[in-house]
Amino acid sequence: MRLLVTGGRTGYLGGHVVRTALTAGHEAVGVSTVDADLRDRVAVDSLLELHRPDAVVHTAYVQSDWDATAAGAAHVALAAARSGARLVLVSSDVVFSGSAHSYDETARPDPITPYGAAKAAAETVALTACEDVVVARTSLILGDGHSPHERFVHDLAGGASGALFHDELRCAVHVEDLAAALVELALSDFRGVLHVGGADPLSRLELGRLVAARDGLDPTVLRGSSRAALGVPGPRELRLDSHLAAEVLTTRLRGAREFLAPGPCSSSATGRLPARAAWFTSPEPKAIQTAQLLTDADVGVLPDLREHERSGEWVEDLPGAVRRLAMPDLITVGTWAGISAAGRAQRRSPSPSA
Ligand SMILES: NC(=O)c1ccc[n+]([C@@H]2O[C@H](COP(=O)([O-])OP(=O)(O)OC[C@H]3O[C@@H](n4cnc5c(N)ncnc54)[C@H](OP(=O)(O)O)[C@@H]3O)[C@@H](O)[C@H]2O)c1
Numbered sequence: 001m002r003l004l005v006t007g008g009r010t011g012y013l014g015g016h017v018v019r020t021a022l023t024a025g026h027e028a029v030g031v032s033t034v035d036a037d038l039r040d041r042v043a044v045d046s047l048l049e050l051h052r053p054d055a056v057v058h059t060a061y062v063q064s065d066w067d068a069t070a071a072g073a074a075h076v077a078l079a080a081a082r083s084g085a086r087l088v089l090v091s092s093d094v095v096f097s098g099s100a101h102s103y104d105e106t107a108r109p110d111p112i113t114p115y116g117a118a119k120a121a122a123e124t125v126a127l128t129a130c131e132d133v134v135v136a137r138t139s140l141i142l143g144d145g146h147s148p149h150e151r152f153v154h155d156l157a158g159g160a161s162g163a164l165f166h167d168e169l170r171c172a173v174h175v176e177d178l179a180a181a182l183v184e185l186a187l188s189d190f191r192g193v194l195h196v197g198g199a200d201p202l203s204r205l206e207l208g209r210l211v212a213a214r215d216g217l218d219p220t221v222l223r224g225s226s227r228a229a230l231g232v233p234g235p236r237e238l239r240l241d242s243h244l245a246a247e248v249l250t251t252r253l254r255g256a257r258e259f260l261a262p263g264p265c266s267s268s269a270t271g272r273l274p275a276r277a278a279w280f281t282s283p284e285p286k287a288i289q290t291a292q293l294l295t296d297a298d299v300g301v302l303p304d305l306r307e308h309e310r311s312g313e314w315v316e317d318l319p320g321a322v323r324r325l326a327m328p329d330l331i332t333v334g335t336w337a338g339i340s341a342a343g344r345a346q347r348r349s350p351s352p353s354a
Contacts, residue, residue: 002027003186004053004085006038006076007060012148013090013141014059016179024183029053032060038072041079048079055086055186058126066118073122077129086132088185093139093170093197095120098235105193105244113234123193134185139197139240140207143174143259145215153208157217163225164205169237171197172207172256180251190248197240199255210260 003021007014008030021028029051036043038060048056058076062068073089080087094116095109109120123135142149149172156162173196181196202210209219227236242253 001187002052002054003029003057003183004048004051004055005030005057005059006072007032008057009035011059012146013175013178014057016144016175017057017059017182020176020179021183021186026183038075039067041075044072044075044079045082048083048085052083053085055088056080057088057090057182057186059090061090061119063115066114069115069118070121070125074125074129077122077126077133080133081130086134086186087126087130088134088136088182089122089126090182091123091135091137092116092119093137093195093238093240094235095123095137096235096238098237101237102239102241103195104241105195116235127193132191134190135193136182136185136196137193137240138173138178138195139170139238140172140204141175141178142172142207142211143176147175149207150211150215153211153222154215154217156208156222157212157215157219159221163223164203164208165227165232166203166205166224167236168204168227168234169201169239170204170207171199171201171238171240171242173198174254174256174259177251177253177259181245181249181253184249184251188248194245194248195240195242196245196249196253197242198253198259199242200257201237201239202256207256207260210256214260214262 001021003017003026005014005017005021005028008018008028009015009032011032014030014032018028018030031047031051036047038044056076058073060068060072060076077087077089079085092115093103094113095111096103096107096116097110097112099110100107109116109123111117111120126133126135140149141147144150152162153164156164177198178196185194203224205222205224208222212219212222227234245253
């Protein structure tokens with residue numbers, strides 16, 4: 001199977017879709033604006049002629065740009081139909097107003113924001129122009145520690161100003177579950193609309209607190225605010241019913257309570273929260289902080305890791321190393337990637353001796 005993934009070169013979800021497809025042994029090409037501006041119909045036609053994909057997974061969009069979101073999707077749908085490629089169009093729960101208690105695939109879009117209207121327009125063109133098409137509606141995408149949502153929580157937990165709505169409910173989905181579902185849909189013969197959200201409707205504040213707890217940050221410092229009281233336009237309660245996806249997909253879409261639960265390597269009980277919170281927010285180079293964190297908190301506890309540190313040989317696979325050292329409470333999932341990246345950066349420029 002040869003996949004073309006719009007938004008796959010630079011986008012958050014698109015990048016995951018490309019990696020998931022490649023890992024599963026498919027050909028996958030990720031493209032973004034540098035390859036073709038999807039607002040340009042001729043450029044989109046040329047893109048599909050160049051790559052001749054069996055399926056297109058369309059993730060590209062700009063929330064505030066009708067042309068990128070609606071017209072771009074229309075160009076992709078028309079080009080896919082012309083070239084005979086299957087289309088998996090990623091859409092959003094914001095095509096709904098939130099006035100109903102929950103939404104399954106039979107519900108009609110009734111958007112109340114320009115973004116929701118652009119996604120509804122994109123869906124309509126895709127379903128009209130293409131025979132071999134799936135419209136996959138999803139909700140907040142996060143879970144690997146690097147989503148904009150999680151980074152915002154890290155900033156707030158580190159003292160940045162801001163708050164999270166306690167009266168906006170969404171069915172957040174793990175980015176890896178969603179990427180796997182989209183690749184599975186690209187390969188399947190399912191046609192039509194499918195809801196691919198997570199199982200748990202949670203407020204942004206509840207989600208933020210789960211993220212903070214998972215990442216060893218203090219959830220209680222996160223402040224709530226009311227979307228209704230502030231008069232911020234947009235849907236407030238979007239419960240996406242994804243029961244059909246559970247029937248047609250082998251990929252399981254976990255709920256946020258499950259995928260954000262503190263895992264075996266979570267460390268909220270270790271008493272080292274301030275050090276970790278500082279790690280996220282301090283302007284010091286991460287390599288220096290990491291060395292400091294390990295030195296201060298774990299002297300005598302991590303002799304092997306300190307040996308790596310002394311020798312300048314940083315541990316590439318820190319999660320694996322921590323497990324091997326039977327130190328499951330040391331580093332939270334959310335810090336692993338950053339620490340590994342810090343280690344790599346330090347190897348490139350051998351500095352600090354913290
Ligand atoms: N993130 C969420 O929580 C969420 C929730 C519900 C639904 N969704 C849907 O999920 C999809 C992916 O979201 P995401 O958060 O992964 O998006 P993202 O990280 O912001 O990525 C957007 C991608 O679209 C590309 N793009 C934008 N304008 C383009 C244009 N004119 N021509 C070509 N490429 C263009 C960008 O490329 P450049 O870098 O080159 O600009 C980028 O790769 C979207 O369809 C969105 O509606 C997202």
